[in-house]
Amino acid sequence: MRKYITRLVFTALFAAIISAGAFITLPVGPVPVVLQNMFTLLSGLVTGPALGPASVGLFIAAGAVGAPVFANNGTPAGLARIVGPTGGYLFGYLFGAFIAGVIMGFPRQGQKIPVWRIVLAVASGMLAVYVPGLLWLKVYLKTDWIKTLAAGFFPFILGDALKGVIAGVITPRLRRAASGLLL
Numbered sequence: 001m002r003k004y005i006t007r008l009v010f011t012a013l014f015a016a017i018i019s020a021g022a023f024i025t026l027p028v029g030p031v032p033v034v035l036q037n038m039f040t041l042l043s044g045l046v047t048g049p050a051l052g053p054a055s056v057g058l059f060i061a062a063g064a065v066g067a068p069v070f071a072n073n074g075t076p077a078g079l080a081r082i083v084g085p086t087g088g089y090l091f092g093y094l095f096g097a098f099i100a101g102v103i104m105g106f107p108r109q110g111q112k113i114p115v116w117r118i119v120l121a122v123a124s125g126m127l128a129v130y131v132p133g134l135l136w137l138k139v140y141l142k143t144d145w146i147k148t149l150a151a152g153f154f155p156f157i158l159g160d161a162l163k164g165v166i167a168g169v170i171t172p173r174l175r176r177a178a179s180g181l182l183l
Contacts (some may be wrong), residue, residue: 006181014043014055016095019062027072030085031137031152034071038163040093041100041125043148045118045171046178049101055076056094061091089152092129100125104171108181110133118171122164 021036045050063069065077071086082090103121104113130153131163138148 002183007061009025010047010178010182011054013041013056014052015062017069018043018055018059022069022071022158025071028155030141030164031089031156032071032086033156033159036108037089037093037096037126037160038099038131038167040129041122041169042167042174044097044099044101045121045167046174047101047106047182048104048106049098050106051182052097052101053094055166056097056149060090060094070139084128085137085140086133087140089129089133091136092132095128095132095133096125099128104175107175107182111171111175111179113175118168122168125129126160126164151182 018036018039021034021039024035025035040052045124046052047055059069060082062069063077064079064082070077071079072089081087100121103117103124134148135147135151137152138145141148141151144150
């Protein structure tokens, strides 16, 4: 029972951290710069392929019912935000947490994760966010790929790379702490 409650707490904690990332935002067009993508990636990197996506799913569900957890991009809260310009990225967060979690595996006490695996998990997780995000943004904007990339990729790639490095650096310590609690 203790393990079940601990997993629920981790899921809710990461959902809350992801939600808090909406308040750290920089508007640069239809897609704002946020910390949410780093936090969604961390949920998968730290807790693995089940709890990470569960945290993101809880975050998306809270936003879908109108909780103010999504970054403000000028669209109304709730379901309208999910079908707005950032909707693809929101579902990409789910895929990104899952992919990163699958590559990292479930946290185990004493487990050493090689740097190459962390780099692969971060890069794959970020890619899994960008693919549905850009596909949906292209449909939403009804434009060509150059304009889509200009609106939803080029302004963000350097910052996202930096957020990926930060996530990769702090992941081993967070996984060690989580593994002792989640086992």
